[in-house]
Amino acid sequence: MNYIPSSCGxxxxxxxxxxxxIPGSIPVKCLNSIRYRGSDKGSGYASFNVNQNNHYSINVFYEEDEHQLRSLLEQNGFGINKMEVRNGNNIKSYCYDxxxxxxxxxxxxxxxxxxEGTGRIYSSGTSLDIFKGIGYPDDVGKEYSIESxxxxxxxxxxxxxxxxxxxxPYxxxxxSSFNIAIVHxxxxxxxxxxxxFLKSKGVNSFVGTDSEVIAYIFRELLKQYDLITTVKIMAGKIEDPVMKYKNRGAVLDGPYTxxxxYDDGNDLYMICIADRTKLRPAILGExxxxxxxxxxxxxxxxxxxxxxxxTLEPDSYFIASFNRGIISPGRVGIENTNKIKIPDSFQIDAGAIEYNRLNQAILKGDQAITINNVAGHRYVGINFPDSEKDITIYGTLGNCFMNLxxxxxxxIYxxxxxxxxxxxxxxxxKIYGDAGDILCQALNGGKVYVLGNAGNRACIQMRExxxxSTVVVINGxxxxxxxxxxxxxxxxxxxNSARNFGKYIGSGMIGGTIFIRGKVNSRNIGIQPPETAVNGMLNALRKSELITDKEYHKLKGMSFIDMIKFLPSDSRKFVRKFYSGHELPEYEYRYLNSQEKIKLNSIVxxxxxxxxxxxxxxxxxxYTIIMPGNY
Incomplete structure (x- = not known):
């Protein structure tokens, strides 16, 4: 089929x-299974083998005569012990010990x-080797015999x-930068x-991609800090104002995973960081x-x-160590909610069927149809007509299931x-498992039941x-x-556990109702101004005699959404510049009233x-009941 690139994988x-x-056939197989996420414009692999060498290896793409490269290396203090030529697509790759x-x-x-525009050292280290080129994952895998x-x-x-x-292939x-490799x-x-930031550290040569700077930043930070501090700086999670200011140029921003x-000589680490709002997928496993x-x-x-x-929790990071196991799991309270079942019988085996053919088979099949061995198939059920099909699926579904x-x-089991x-x-x-990010975006009718958990931005723009009738129930x-x-x-x-609840609940909502069993921290409702700004505002209101000293001390320390309820009406108009009514919903924590009980009883x-x-x-x-704001 013709793949439509969607993003990197x-x-x-x-x-x-x-x-x-781990045999090289595994990364080739797993990467090639999502080749639709990439294109023929590049793939690559990094291998780490601890205690492999007591010498250094460098890999160089070079377009001129190898003797010139050897001379340049020797002039800069390299002692060359061994050389291997690799074919790097349209540029030769030289591997030196x-x-x-x-x-x-x-x-x-x-x-x-x-x-000079002649080449690039693209890999260096004692345990690291990199193989990259132009093509799909299996193309580059064959080029370098990764499976061997x-x-x-x-x-x-x-x-x-x-x-x-x-x-x-540059x-x-x-x-890479000496025993450090990144993919992004x-x-x-x-x-x-x-x-x-890197130029201030003396790094001046870049190939021009935003991904390359990450390896250099990681290297430079490790010269001053331990591993966890380095990760926190890059992820923007440092609280100390001096350290934060000093390393502001090392913080990564934008949508990324x-x-x-990393091999520090004593241990090997695999690390995952995502942006603070997790706008790219990050799936973890063990x-x-x-x-x-x-x-x-x-x-x-x-x-x-x-x-x-x-999945990686927003505003978090994952670190696994070769010697010590998981150091940071990237999520609090990991649970398996996937209720796997094996069908007694099925009409379609999706194992060898691409997604577009799978949809055709479902539409041509019986009114009630069972599908087995679904493995990452995308777009299943998308834009199906109003045909009252009863579809049962066993496996792991890909993106965009049952859209429209x-x-x-x-x-789905x-x-x-x-x-x-x-x-x-x-x-x-009905999902007997977890749902990923952006569940039920712009849902405008029907019912969605999730036995497990939901990811980021569930029910964004949900309407009725x-x-x-539009109903979503999340059990986890x-x-x-x-x-x-x-x-x-x-x-x-x-x-009903507060640690199960994310932040910014109901931000921007203008209709509908959110019922959450248990008490939600009010600071996690809506998008609220920073505490320092709120305290400054309260101080200004006190100095302007719009609130008394007693009111000031009562209000200070409250979440903004709670504080605004207690502000005198004369002072509220001065506070509106801190929020819009859409960003800040209202909430109540109470027992359900009789009308709500009747409504939810039918749903539950x-x-x-x-x-x-x-x-x-x-x-x-x-329940914590969240509704549109009316301040």
């Missing part, structure tokens, strides 16, 4: 230290090569160029500031032998069907990826028309921006029947 796998090395007197020699040589190799850790990437050309991932999906909007491999990072769950399930899988659905019923039920106008979707956790810009419908969350009864749960007893609990 990545994969990382690191073995546990008591397990066998060398001795190096000063690590700055690598940057010095790159300065010369890039000014093995490693303790692999990173892999398929590329859809956004900020640099794609016709030369710009393909991974990018997204855009680094802080690229300019990041380059200036980043995977870093089984008895390995740790995983992927763009899509199906990549991990392909080689480890029973792996424990979870009208009056069909779907039951497995997890569903991002953008499920987008603009759905009717019918019912006069003649349609949810991440940030639940119900953002919601304009109608009923959204019910049955999980059906949820219990369809999802095999027992939730009606929860209707007697207290």
């Amino acid at each position: 990545l994969f990382g796998i690191m073995r546990k230290n008591d397990r066998k090395k 060398v001795s190096i007197g000063d690590m700055s020699s690598i940057d010095n040589v790159n300065d010369v090569l890039w000014k 190799k093995e490693a303790d850790m692999w990173l892999a990437h398929t590329r859809q160029p956004t900020n640099s050309p794609g016709y030369l 710009w393909s991932h991974p990018f 999906n997204g855009d680094i909007s802080s690229f300019g500031a990041n380059r200036e 980043l995977v870093i491999g 089984d008895d032998g390995n740790f995983f990072i992927a763009s899509e769950e199906s990549q991990i399930r392909l080689i480890s069907p029973g792996a424990r899988i979870w 659905n009208e009056n069909n019923i779907s039951t 497995g997890n569903v990826a991002d953008d499920c039920c987008d603009s759905m106008g009717g019918g019912m979707v 028309y006069v003649d349609k 956790k949810f991440d940030d921006y639940l119900g953002e810009y919601m304009s109608g419908g009923t959204l019910l969350v049955l999980s 009864n059906e949820f219990d029947t369809e999802m095999e749960t027992h939730s009606t007893e929860f209707l007697g609990d207290k």
Whole structure:
């Protein structure tokens, strides 16, 4: 089929230290399974083998005579012990075993090569080797015979160029700087500031892609800080104002997911960082032998069907160590909610069917149809007509499931990826597992029931028309921006632990109601001004005698959404510049009233029947009820 590139795709796998090395066939297989995320403009692999060498290796793309390159290396203090020629597509790649007197020699040589326009050292280290070129994952895999190799850790990437050309292998991932390799999906909007930070550290040669600077920033920060502090600086999670200001140019911004491999000489690390609002997917996993990072769950399930899988929490990071295991899981309270079942019988085996053919087979099949072995298939059920199909699916669904659905019923035994039920106008979707980010975007009719958890921005722009009922029930956790810009419908969350609730709930909502069982921290409702700004405002109101000293001390320390309820009416008009009514919804924490109980009883009864749960007893609990603001 003709693939339509959607974004970059990545994969990382690191073995546990008591397990066998990982064959190169695994990263090739897992990356090639999502080749539609990239293009023919570049793919690559990084392998780490600890205790492999007691000497350094460098890989160089070079367009001129090799003797000139050898001379340049020797002039800069490299002692060359061994040389291997690799075919790097349209540029030769030379792999040298060398001795190096000063690590700055690598940057010095790159300065010369890039000014001359003749080449680039693209890999250096004792345990690291990088193989990259132009083509799809299997093309580059064959070019370098990746399947014949093995490693303790692999990173892999398929590329859809956004900020640099794609016709030369210089710009393909991974990018490297001495025993550090990175692969990246997204855009680094802080690229300019990041380059200036590196220039202040003496790094002046860049190939021109935003991804390359990440490896250099990581290297430079590690010269001053430990690993976790370095990760926190890059992720913008440092609280100390002096350190924050000093390293402001090293903070990454923009929509991105980043995977870093790093060998510090004593341990091997695999790291995942995503932007603070997690606008690119990051799937994490673990089984008895390995740790995983992927763009899509199906990549991990392909080689480890029973792996424990979870998503990276917004504003978090994942670190796994070869010697110590998981240092930071990237999410609080990891649970497996995937209720896997094996069908007694099925009409379609999706294992060898591409998504467009799968949709055709479903539409041509019986009114009630069962599909097995779904593995990351995208666009299943998209824009299906109002045909009252009853579809049962076993496996792991890809993005955009049942978008624009009208009056069909779907039951999924497995997890569903991002953008499920987008603009759905009717019918019912039942998910016996977790749902990814952007669940039910612009949902305008029908019912969606989730037995497990929901990701970021669930029910954004959810709405309801006069003649349609729109209902979403989430039995588990949810991440940030639940119900953002919601304009109608009923959204019910049955999980009742505060640690299960994301931030910015109901921000921008203008209609509908969100019911969350249990007490939500009021600071997590809507988008509220920073505490320092609120305290400054209160101080100004006190100095202007719009509030008394007693009122000032009562209000200080409250969340903004609580504080505004107690402000005297004369002072409220001065506060409006801190928020818009849409950003800040209203909320109450209380028992359901009789009308709400009747409404939710009908919803929960059906949820219990369809999802095999027992939730009606929860209707007697207290709920946080969130509605559009009316300040």
